[in-house]
Amino acid sequence: MADRPSILARTWTTPVILIVILGVLQLAALAVGSGPFNQTIIEIFIRVVLVVGLFVFIGNSGVISFGHIGFTCLGAYMTAWLTMLPAIKKSKLKGLPDIILDNKLAYGWGLLAAVIFAGLAAYAAGKVLMRLSGIAASIATFAVLAVIIQVYSNWDSVTGAQSSVVGIPIVRVVWPYFLCAIAVVLVAYAHQISRSGLALRAARDEATAASASGVNIPRERLIAFTISGGIMGLGGALFAHSVGVVTPDTFYLGLTFITLSMLVVGGMNSLSGAVLGVVILSIIIQLLRWMEKGVDIGGASFALPLGVQEIAIGVVMIVILMYRPSGLTKNRELVWPSNKLSGWGKPKAPADGKTV
Amino acid sequence: MSLLSVENISVRYGQLTALRKASIKVEEGETLFVTGPNGAGKSTLLKAIAGVVSPREGFIQFAGRPIAGKPPEDIARLGFSMVPEGREVFGGLTIEENLRLGTGMRADKDQTAKDLEQVYAVFPMLKDRKDQQAGVLSGGQQQMLVIGRALMAGPRLIAIDEPSLGLAPKVIDDVYATLIRLRDSRGLTLLIVEQSATRASLTGGRMVLMRSGEVALEGDARELVRGEALRQAYFGYGEH
Amino acid sequence: MTALLQVLFDALSLGSLYALGALGIALIFGVMRLVNFAHGDYIAFCVFAMLWPSIDAAAIVFAGNLPTVILVPFILAVGAGLSVLSEIVVFRRFRNANPATMMIASFALGFVIKYFLLMLYSSRPKSIDLWSSLTRQIEIAGARIPPLQAITIGVTIVILVTLTVFLKRTRFGLEMRAAAENFTMARMLGVRANRVIMLAFAVSGMLAAAVGLILVTQTGTVDINMGANLMLVAFVATVIGGLGSLPGAVLAGYLIGAATVIMQVVLPPDARPFRDAFVYGAVIVMLIWRPNGLFASKAAKQRV
Numbered sequence: 001m002a003d004r005p006s007i008l009a010r011t012w013t014t015p016v017i018l019i020v021i022l023g024v025l026q027l028a029a030l031a032v033g034s035g036p037f038n039q040t041i042i043e044i045f046i047r048v049v050l051v052v053g054l055f056v057f058i059g060n061s062g063v064i065s066f067g068h069i070g071f072t073c074l075g076a077y078m079t080a081w082l083t084m085l086p087a088i089k090k091s092k093l094k095g096l097p098d099i100i101l102d103n104k105l106a107y108g109w110g111l112l113a114a115v116i117f118a119g120l121a122a123y124a125a126g127k128v129l130m131r132l133s134g135i136a137a138s139i140a141t142f143a144v145l146a147v148i149i150q151v152y153s154n155w156d157s158v159t160g161a162q163s164s165v166v167g168i169p170i171v172r173v174v175w176p177y178f179l180c181a182i183a184v185v186l187v188a189y190a191h192q193i194s195r196s197g198l199a200l201r202a203a204r205d206e207a208t209a210a211s212a213s214g215v216n217i218p219r220e221r222l223i224a225f226t227i228s229g230g231i232m233g234l235g236g237a238l239f240a241h242s243v244g245v246v247t248p249d250t251f252y253l254g255l256t257f258i259t260l261s262m263l264v265v266g267g268m269n270s271l272s273g274a275v276l277g278v279v280i281l282s283i284i285i286q287l288l289r290w291m292e293k294g295v296d297i298g299g300a301s302f303a304l305p306l307g308v309q310e311i312a313i314g315v316v317m318i319v320i321l322m323y324r325p326s327g328l329t330k331n332r333e334l335v336w337p338s339n340k341l342s343g344w345g346k347p348k349a350p351a352d353g354k355t356v
Numbered sequence: 357m358s359l360l361s362v363e364n365i366s367v368r369y370g371q372l373t374a375l376r377k378a379s380i381k382v383e384e385g386e387t388l389f390v391t392g393p394n395g396a397g398k399s400t401l402l403k404a405i406a407g408v409v410s411p412r413e414g415f416i417q418f419a420g421r422p423i424a425g426k427p428p429e430d431i432a433r434l435g436f437s438m439v440p441e442g443r444e445v446f447g448g449l450t451i452e453e454n455l456r457l458g459t460g461m462r463a464d465k466d467q468t469a470k471d472l473e474q475v476y477a478v479f480p481m482l483k484d485r486k487d488q489q490a491g492v493l494s495g496g497q498q499q500m501l502v503i504g505r506a507l508m509a510g511p512r513l514i515a516i517d518e519p520s521l522g523l524a525p526k527v528i529d530d531v532y533a534t535l536i537r538l539r540d541s542r543g544l545t546l547l548i549v550e551q552s553a554t555r556a557s558l559t560g561g562r563m564v565l566m567r568s569g570e571v572a573l574e575g576d577a578r579e580l581v582r583g584e585a586l587r588q589a590y591f592g593y594g595e596h
Numbered sequence: 597m598t599a600l601l602q603v604l605f606d607a608l609s610l611g612s613l614y615a616l617g618a619l620g621i622a623l624i625f626g627v628m629r630l631v632n633f634a635h636g637d638y639i640a641f642c643v644f645a646m647l648w649p650s651i652d653a654a655a656i657v658f659a660g661n662l663p664t665v666i667l668v669p670f671i672l673a674v675g676a677g678l679s680v681l682s683e684i685v686v687f688r689r690f691r692n693a694n695p696a697t698m699m700i701a702s703f704a705l706g707f708v709i710k711y712f713l714l715m716l717y718s719s720r721p722k723s724i725d726l727w728s729s730l731t732r733q734i735e736i737a738g739a740r741i742p743p744l745q746a747i748t749i750g751v752t753i754v755i756l757v758t759l760t761v762f763l764k765r766t767r768f769g770l771e772m773r774a775a776a777e778n779f780t781m782a783r784m785l786g787v788r789a790n791r792v793i794m795l796a797f798a799v800s801g802m803l804a805a806a807v808g809l810i811l812v813t814q815t816g817t818v819d820i821n822m823g824a825n826l827m828l829v830a831f832v833a834t835v836i837g838g839l840g841s842l843p844g845a846v847l848a849g850y851l852i853g854a855a856t857v858i859m860q861v862v863l864p865p866d867a868r869p870f871r872d873a874f875v876y877g878a879v880i881v882m883l884i885w886r887p888n889g890l891f892a893s894k895a896a897k898q899r900v
Contacts, residue, residue: 129880131884135631135835136835140884143877146876147880150873150876151870154869306715308715310707311708311715315704322690432784437784446773446778449773456770457770457782461786505785
């Protein structure tokens with residue numbers, strides 16, 4: 001294993017490039033300045049947080065998790081509980097502890113609490129789950145999601161059950177989302193080049209060899225799971241503050257699918273893939289949304305029927321999986337200058353000895 | 357024309373080259389042993405012929421047809437019957453179901469029934485337990501079963517990967533005795549991967565020696581074992 | 597006694613649905629290691645095939661008006677057709693892909709099917725009156741049981757027996773069982789991969805159709821998400837049953853059905869809304885205890 005300074009020297013350009021990409025979006029928001037456009041940029045930053053959060057666990061460990069959006073749900077409700085006006089809480093969410101009912105915190109504290117709460121929940125869940133691997137692990141993470149969503153959809157006095165929780169303070173400026181996205185990219189990068197991250201990636205590629213050379217796979221997985229759970233919680237809290245409303249349904253299969261698609265499309269095993277996947281799919285989604293609303297072409301208004309957006313995303317994803325199973329980035333990282341590209345993230349050479 | 361001819365095939369797993377321009381020929385009715393140290397590419401050679409891995413270059417012809425890159429079932433249907441390493445019995449199927457599995461591609465139902473009786477005659481143990489699950493058989497019995505299963509496919513050639521792997525010496529003797537009996541009574545063509553050159557020389561036939569994915573030596577099994585060339589080829593020139 | 601009978605019937609009929617769903621998923625997993633997330637959307641698709649495409653709130657019944665003897669085979673054929681089509685168009689190209697890639701591809705396919713239905717029929721649930729007389733309750737030994745429950749249980753038994761005979765007594769069945777255990781070896785014995793896989797998809801699609809018919813009769817509503825919950829439970833059942841084991845999937849389906857019904861009865865009223873959370877919690881515990889499932893097949897164990 002190479003020593004840390006040399007890894008840093010070879011790879012530091014990756015987070016810088018990614019932050020520059022995000023910075024361009026932020027600048028665009030500043031330049032355009034219109035509400036709807038800002039909202040679109042905010043959505044992209046939130047998705048970056050969520051997908052990078054997924055990447056920290058899925059990308060580094062190679063275990064597909066269907067449960068992460070559950071932690072997003074935890075984060076969203078946590079910030080809602082802390083930042084809503086006491087009057088609203090007292091009428092709708094009577095079951096909350098008094099100290100929460102009587103107080104109202106700034107959204108910054110809400111975000112922090114969301115990260116900690118979701119991180120702790122991920123730690124607790126991971127403690128149990130990380131002994132599993134493969135499909136059993138995937139199904140178990142899904143069961144975690146189901147437990148969380150079932151509890152939040154039915155715990156009337158604390159979550160308002162299936163009805164929406166409204167009245168969460170809305171944050172309309174873009175920069176807090178931008179800063180969070182940057183922070184998350186940096187955290188993911190730091191984890192990736194840490195001893196634990198490297199060990200986990202080694203275990204993903206060569207499980208037997210890694211565990212033979214002393215890598216404690218469940219422990220490294222747990223670390224990644226906890227960090228990624230915290231990030232997902234942050235994403236949920238940001239989501240709550242971007243729209244001001246949460247319902248448990250928001251955090252179920254639909255969001256799970258969209259975020260997973262973005263990760264897969266970009267390249268599951270690379271941080272650059274996570275960020276690029278979000279940017280590219282977001283652009284496609286935005287174009288399709290725009291066309292669903294209707295476009296005037298030569299005086300005739302023409303609109304795509306509802307549902308085409310999702311169908312198109314599904315088809316794009318299947319096609320990418322067919323022809324580029326390792327994503328648009330081929331699981332490699334963006335580095336500068338680009339001829340150093342082979343330096344890390346080591347893509348596996350495709351095997352031509354097909355196994356049937 | 358040879359029943360099977362493999363010309364200059366190469367196979368890679370990722371960055372690892374398992375076969376490097378390997379060529380062999382098997383004539384109708386003969387027995388060819390493929391021997392060599394671990395990692396020499398013996399199993400890969402059989403897998404490439406059987407269609408389980410596809411070679412990146414080279415040419416394979418069986419029963420007059422080019423087969424490189426064809427799916428395994430098409431190659432089996434030409435009469436290439438494979439007994440892979442580790443035997444691979446279907447543990448959840450009964451013994452008779454295991455035997456019947458390979459007969460799906462045969463049109464000659466009468467002969468199939470006769471073959472089943474013959475297999476049972478050669479391996480009476482299988483008949484006694486025909487309705488039991490194959491998973492309960494011992495290693496040696498499983499080896500008999502997979503040989504029987506390969507016969508039931510009505511093959512023109514049976515390829516066996518390491519028939520002695522994991523078996524007791526006495527059982528290995530039995531397996532080879534049976535193979536020799538079958539070869540002599542039915543005129544079977546055999547292609548056997550066997551790590552022990554001595555075993556090959558006892559059985560008789562032609563032998564190729566593989567090293568590092570290449571065919572290093574070729575000749576009559578008995579003569580090769582008697583001579584010095586085999587040992588040299590096995591351990592490599594100039595390395596010791 | 598009566599209460600017990602009621603619980604038994606509830607458990608068996610719910611378990612039957614889960615078992616049929618789990619079987620549909622386990623069949624495909626067996627032959628190609630694919631965890632097919634689109635299965636739930638096959639279920640919805642089959643049910644929607646009874647309606648004429650329209651985004652109005654009221655359902656326009658179309659094929660649903662056919663006499664039962666034609667309707668049932670028609671819907672089964674729709675299920676089989678859709679399933680086989682998805683294999684030819686999508687899954688065939690993923691034969692050599694790793695299970696995670698296939699799983700996500702199936703997720704995407706399910707998404708496409710669902711939004712295709714949304715495009716044609718809108719996302720509003722619609723009501724449809726199919727064999728509704730079967731849901732009127734009758735009394736058997738004091739327990740109030742809708743005939744549909746008895747029919748569900750009966751039909752499931754018939755399906756299971758038919759499938760068992762098919763798997764045990766026919767050439768196709770033999771090849772499918774062998775393929776599920778060791779596909780490569782089966783192919784080396786001349787078993788045709790495409791044929792076996794297409795057949796598995798066809799059977800799986802028919803099972804989805806059967807589940808759809810039972811569901812829609814029970815609830816009287818058609819909804820693009822109607823298959824989702826059942827599919828999720830079915831999944832869990834296939835894992836608990838030991839991936840690749842067909843009897844395991846069926847048993848686990850019944851087990852989850854029973855657990856759900858029993859929790860409904862024994863949980864204190866306050867906790868009842870969280871019934872499903874308890875069921876999924878139990879699933880996690882079970883996976884930790886037995887990662888390969890309760891009835892892991894020998895073949896699956898060897899592979900792990």
